[in-house]
Amino acid sequence: MTAPAIRKRSRVRRKRARVRFRRPGTRVLQQNAAPTAPAAPDSPLFMLRIFAILLLAVVVQTTLAPFLTVLGTKPDVALVIIVCLAMMRGPVLGAIVGFSTGLLIDVALVQTLGISSFLFTLAGYFSGRYAEGVDLDSWFPPVITVFISSLVVQLLNSVIMFLLGVQASADFILLRVVLPSAFLNALLAAPVFIICRWSLGGDRKDALFTK
Amino acid sequence: MARTTVVKRQVVLAVLLLVSMAMLTWYFREPVGGVLHSTQRGGLRVISPLESGVSKVVSPFRDSYDWVTGIFSAQSENESLRAEADSLRTEVLSLRETDAENKRLRDLLGFINQPSYPRDYKNVPSRVIGRSGSSWNSTITINRGSDAGVALGQTVVSGQGLVGQVSAVTTNSAQVLLIIDNTSHVEAKLQNGAASGTVVGSINGMLEMDFVDKDQKVLKTDAVVTSGTGKLFVKGIPIGVVDEAADQEVEYFKRISITPFVDFGRLEEVLVLIPPAGADQAPLMAEGAGR
Numbered sequence: 001m002t003a004p005a006i007r008k009r010s011r012v013r014r015k016r017a018r019v020r021f022r023r024p025g026t027r028v029l030q031q032n033a034a035p036t037a038p039a040a041p042d043s044p045l046f047m048l049r050i051f052a053i054l055l056l057a058v059v060v061q062t063t064l065a066p067f068l069t070v071l072g073t074k075p076d077v078a079l080v081i082i083v084c085l086a087m088m089r090g091p092v093l094g095a096i097v098g099f100s101t102g103l104l105i106d107v108a109l110v111q112t113l114g115i116s117s118f119l120f121t122l123a124g125y126f127s128g129r130y131a132e133g134v135d136l137d138s139w140f141p142p143v144i145t146v147f148i149s150s151l152v153v154q155l156l157n158s159v160i161m162f163l164l165g166v167q168a169s170a171d172f173i174l175l176r177v178v179l180p181s182a183f184l185n186a187l188l189a190a191p192v193f194i195i196c197r198w199s200l201g202g203d204r205k206d207a208l209f210t211k
Numbered sequence: 212m213a214r215t216t217v218v219k220r221q222v223v224l225a226v227l228l229l230v231s232m233a234m235l236t237w238y239f240r241e242p243v244g245g246v247l248h249s250t251q252r253g254g255l256r257v258i259s260p261l262e263s264g265v266s267k268v269v270s271p272f273r274d275s276y277d278w279v280t281g282i283f284s285a286q287s288e289n290e291s292l293r294a295e296a297d298s299l300r301t302e303v304l305s306l307r308e309t310d311a312e313n314k315r316l317r318d319l320l321g322f323i324n325q326p327s328y329p330r331d332y333k334n335v336p337s338r339v340i341g342r343s344g345s346s347w348n349s350t351i352t353i354n355r356g357s358d359a360g361v362a363l364g365q366t367v368v369s370g371q372g373l374v375g376q377v378s379a380v381t382t383n384s385a386q387v388l389l390i391i392d393n394t395s396h397v398e399a400k401l402q403n404g405a406a407s408g409t410v411v412g413s414i415n416g417m418l419e420m421d422f423v424d425k426d427q428k429v430l431k432t433d434a435v436v437t438s439g440t441g442k443l444f445v446k447g448i449p450i451g452v453v454d455e456a457a458d459q460e461v462e463y464f465k466r467i468s469i470t471p472f473v474d475f476g477r478l479e480e481v482l483v484l485i486p487p488a489g490a491d492q493a494p495l496m497a498e499g500a501g502r
Contacts, residue, residue: 055261058258059262063265063269068276092223092224099227099230103234106251107254107255108262110251113235113238114232114236114237114238117227117230117231117234118232121227121231125220160235164239
């Protein structure tokens, strides 16, 4: 076989491989992303990927996010990643990743242990539950889920802080912390969702406890 | 979905939430040296190097972000900084002016403390509020008049030396004829007593000491002071320093060029010397000074 013929044949193979992994109707969020090969939920590769994403979430949240201040508030990148993962991989994995990420963030930021893990567990679980009934091929579900999750997490966080004796006015918390943070996180939702889907590959069939 | 699956999910959620709540409560209640606090510190020791490494890696990106966000705020920041700079510039000018005034007043105070200051004289500190508009005469207007005790013929000095003599008085201002005026005549002597004469002004603002005996030895840098002869000026007030002593054959007297101590172009504050009551005050102006 001549060299041009070999090159043409390998091009065709690559094209076929891409077509095989593309789901029907995934134009919006998968148009520009060629997913990696899916991994089984209990495989070492899958766990490695989840762990890498979890670590990335913690590192980004503790090193980069504090400097990305927009309108006086900081994005909660870790929460956005947890919600996106939960939507793709189901509530149980969302809860576990949320718990682990929260715990690491509490350690890294020397906060009261348990607060972030509690809130992120809730966010991961209920985001995963919500995503089971929606079409993830649109940009809208991740954005609205991240927005609502952020609102709920921030409000619950405020309540916990209040119970722990931290005093702040309600309008300040609502207008300067909760709402701006929720909007900022919602802006990050679509790109983070695309990156998470690309890095994990596959779809929600690989999620834990779905059958 | 199978019921067991739902139960498993809920169990997982409940366990994670319970663990979180337990950690929260325990952490909050235990002392700083407790188990959870120690564990947290241990975890932090592990995570910190990772954070540090990532922080270094992302530092250029962070700087780029700061640079980009800085561009958006640069315009408004520039305007506010310009406004602040204008305000500060005005303040600096004001402070410099105050500083210069302070220095001048200190000079005046220093003059009062000098031995040459006539002890029995009072002084009226005055501010220069006007200058002669013509180049033909050299006068200043001060903001003190007869209400403050200023009278015709009184000696006016600054921190550096002799300024002139009061040539006109109103209730709240007075005109002072400067010694550099071409009609001014001041009886003077060298401070070392070697020679005496009359210091006259000129239209070019220089001083000359005339009627000095040719036999007298005059050295450059000799100081010239008022002699008090005729009581037109207070005795011993510094006038200037000898700049050049011309000794021409055709002249009967020696003429000495004098550089005045006072910078007349920058006069801001002066003292009017008021003689003690009953003293023999100079009733007349120096010749030609009464216009």
